[in-house]
Each structure stands twice: as C-alpha cells, then as structure tokens.
Amino acid sequence: MRANERSLKFVPVSVIAILALSLAAQIGFHSRQPNASIEARQLPMPMSEDFLRAASFGEGIAAAKLLMLWLQSFDNQPGISLPFAALDYARLAGWLQRVLALDPQAHYPLLAASRVYAEVPVLAKQRLILDFVEQEFKRDPNRRWPWMAQAVYVAKHRMNDQPLALHYARSLSVHAVGEDVPHWAKQMVIFVLEDMGELESAKVLLGGLLDSGKITDPHEQWFLSNRLAEIERRSSQTEADK
Amino acid sequence: MKVSNTLAVTAFTWLEIKRARLRWLAVGMLLLGLGIGEFAATIAITETAQHRLVFFAASMRLATVFVIALFVATSVMREFEDRRVELVLSRPISRGDWYLGKLLGYAAAVAGMALLISLPVIAQAQLPGLIWCYSLMLELGIVVAGALAFAVTLRQITIALSLVVGFYILSRSIAGIALISRAPTVDLSLPSNQVVAWMVDALAFVLPDLSRFTQAEWLIGTLPTQIDLVLLTAQSLIYVVFLAALGLFDLYRREF
Secondary structure, eight states, rough: OTTBBBOGGGOOOOHHHHHHHHHHHHHHHHHHHHOOOOOOOOOOOOHHHHHHHHTTTTTTTHHHHHHHHHGGGGGTTEEEOOOOOOOOOOHHHHHHHHHHOOTTTTOOHHHIIIIIIGGOHHHHHHHHHHHHHHHHHHSSHHHHHHHHHHHHHHHISSOHHHHHHHHHHHHHHHHHTTSOOHHHHHHHHHHHHHHHTHHHHHHHHHHHHHTTOOOHHHHHHHHHHHHHHHHHHHHHHHHHHO | OOOOHHHHHHHHHHHHHHHHHHHHHHHHHHHHHHHHHHHHHHHHOOOOHHHHHHHHHHHHHHHHHHHHHHHHHHHHHHHHHTHHHHHHSSOOOHHHHHHHHHHHOOOOHHHHHHHHHHHHHHSSHHHHHHHHHHHHHHHHHHHHHHHHHHHHHHHHHHHHHHHHHHHHHHHHHHHHHHHHTTTTSSTTTTHHHHHHHHHHHHHHHHOGGGGGGSSSSHHHOOOOOHHHHHHHHHHHHHHHHHHHHHHHHHHHBBBB
16 A cells, blocks of 8 residues: 555445446446457558658658558458458559559569469459559669569469560560679570470570670570570471471 | 535536637647548549548547547646645545546536537538537547546556557557457467467456447448447446546545
C-alpha cells in the first residue's frame, strides 16, 4: 500500500460489488458476442501518386516501403489466407507501379512481381504481371534487367509460351545495353530461339556476338563457342533428316 | 450519495467546459474535417460524395477521441493539482458524488460535441448520419470514462494519456489481433504461439471491441441492425460502469 493510499475498508461495498459485477458482465457480454467475421477483402483501387506523396508527408521512400509490406501481406488477412490467384492483378500492378513511382531505386516491387506474383497458375494473370515488369523495366533497363530476365524464364518454363519469352528476351537485348549488364542476359534471345528450334537465327546471332569481340571473358567465350558448336551440330542433323 | 450534489458537480464541470471554449475547438475541427473531406473528393476520380463523407467521418472520429481524452485527462489532473477536489470534498459532498458529477458533465459535453461534429454527416445522409452520431456518442462515452478513471488512478498526465491512447488503439484492433493470433499460418502446436493466442483472447474478454462502433461504412453501405445498436449500447453501458467503478475504487482509497 502506498503512503497516500487508504485501506480497502474505506471503499464502499457497493463500489466493490459494482466493479466485480461490471467486470463479470463485460466477460459475459464478450463471450456471447459472435466472433468477428472473416471476410476476404479485395485490393482497393490504387491511390494516385500525388495523393500518396502528400499523405507520406514528404517521406516517399518510407511510404513506398510501408505500402510494399502492406501489399505483400494482403494475401494473409486476419484469420484467412488468400491464394495469389484470388487477387485482382490489375489493381496489384497499379499498386506496384505506385510503389516504384515513390521509390524508383527499389527492386522489391519487380522482384515480387516477377518471382512471387508471376508464379500463379493463371496464364492471364501471369501475362498481366509480366507485361507490367516489362513496362517498368523499360523505364530503367540497366538497373532492372534481372527482373526482365526472370520474366523470360517464367514465360519460357512456367507458361510454356515461347513467343512471349522471345518477345521479352528481345526487349532485354534491345534496352539493357549498359556495361554492367552481363552478356548472358543480353543474349537470352539466342537461347530462346534455340529452344524454339530457330537454329539458324540462333546461330547467326551467336556467331555475330563471338565475332564482335564484345565477349572478353575466356570462360564466357568457351561457353558460347561450345553452345555455337552444339547449335551447328543440331542444325546439320536437322538438315540431314530432311 | 445525493443526486443534488452530483448535479451540482455536473453544473460546475459544464461551466469549466464552457470556459475552456471547447465548442470553438469543435467548430475548428469541423472546418478542418470538411477541408479534408473536400480534398479527398477533389482527388477521387469517381464516388466523390462517398470519399468526402468517409474521409470526413474517419478523420473526425479520431480527432474527437483525441481531443476529448486530452481535455478530460488534463482537466482532472489540474483539479487535483490545484487541490480543488479537496475543497469540494471538504463540503458535504461524497467522493462518489464528485466522481459521478464529473462523469456526467463530461458525458453531456461529448454528446454535444458528437452532435456538432456529426451535423455535416446528418445533412448528407440523415438516418445513417444519426446512427453514426449515436455510435460516436457511445464510443466517446467509453473514452471519457477511461480518461477519467486513468487520470484519477494514475495521477500522472503523461502516463494517463498514454494509457488512454493505448487502450483506445488496442480496443479498436483487438478483434483483428485475436483473428491473426489464430490464423491458419500460425502453428498453434507450439506452446509459445498457444500462450500468445491465449493472452490475446484474455485481453479481448476485458476490452470493448471498438471496431464495431462508429463505422464510416454505415454512411455509404450497410446500416447496422437494431440488434447491433442494442449490443453497442449494452457494451457502452457495461464498460462505462466498469471504468467508473474502477476510478471510484481508487478515489475512495486515495488519501488527501
């Protein structure tokens, strides 16, 4: 008991009784309440970039990080787990675009788009999100090329859509021309063409690349030369079969 | 306890509220809220009226709770520090009279403030606006009872205010927290997760679920049923009585 506190006997019995009864009533009331309903919420429409900037009080990057975490946890709402396929991908792409607009240096939105959201087994949604990746890749190709390369992989191996993979690979080779972009990424188009059976085109492109002198790494030269030899062998075999 | 004594304290509380010019603060908040709503409406491409209403309602709900909690806590603490409570209690007025008088005075003030704040909402959506206003009064009643009880019990303005804010945030989010603690992604076979879920459940039993109160959704979508309103009223009454008893318990033990 503190010095400025009196004994419990000074508290009227009625006050103690009301305290106990009201606590019991609260517990009883809560136990009779229906449980909070579990309802899956859909992603809201993305807010405008200007509004988000104003709402972030100048902390655009912090707002982008917060938005990204919110977006990432949207599939795990209180008491329910939503499959990614249940998300509205047009809105999802809109939110990812806002995050990138607030924080253009961030890799997180494109990583999530190409490695997480693009893994859903719904072709239309995969296509939509990969198109978003391509659109954003073109804004800063020399920094964002890894996500475009991932888009090529998803189109080729997950969606089994070779023409789409070729389209993304061409986009990669046309736009990502910086010195820091590795040659394997720039030349993904060759490998896609090879897989599509377009051996002549692959051979021409690969031969041209080796002749250009741009490949200076001996290991890379060896790997690409072997690859060219393999393509030539397959090409000759195809000709012979005809 | 004498009703006349309680009403006398209520009248003095009213006088204090009048002198504090709380109504002008409410008018200022109202104008700010209208500005926020109008700003949201200008940004929205569609559903502008809904944006205006929802932004106004949500921002006013929070602002009113904050202002009321601040006002009640500081007012009570000042009364203790100025030893006005001792002066009043030296008269033939019981501690219960003083406490209930203060509670009634503040409750009447928040009812007036809630009505003033709700005028634009009622003007735009009459029945939903009135229901929203009624629910705001109930919610503010709990906040007033909490601020009064915590100020009397803790006797430190910073701690009392922090506790009111924490109590309010926790009460608004406890239903969601309880759901998350038992979400399918939580492995409830682990003892640590079981303890956390149990603690959250226990907390939910003794806190009012304020997420069911004063929802902006009522203004643009589904109205609460009559049973919902009865349950909200019952929850408010139970919790205000509980908090009042808690405050009174400590007040009766206090040595002046």
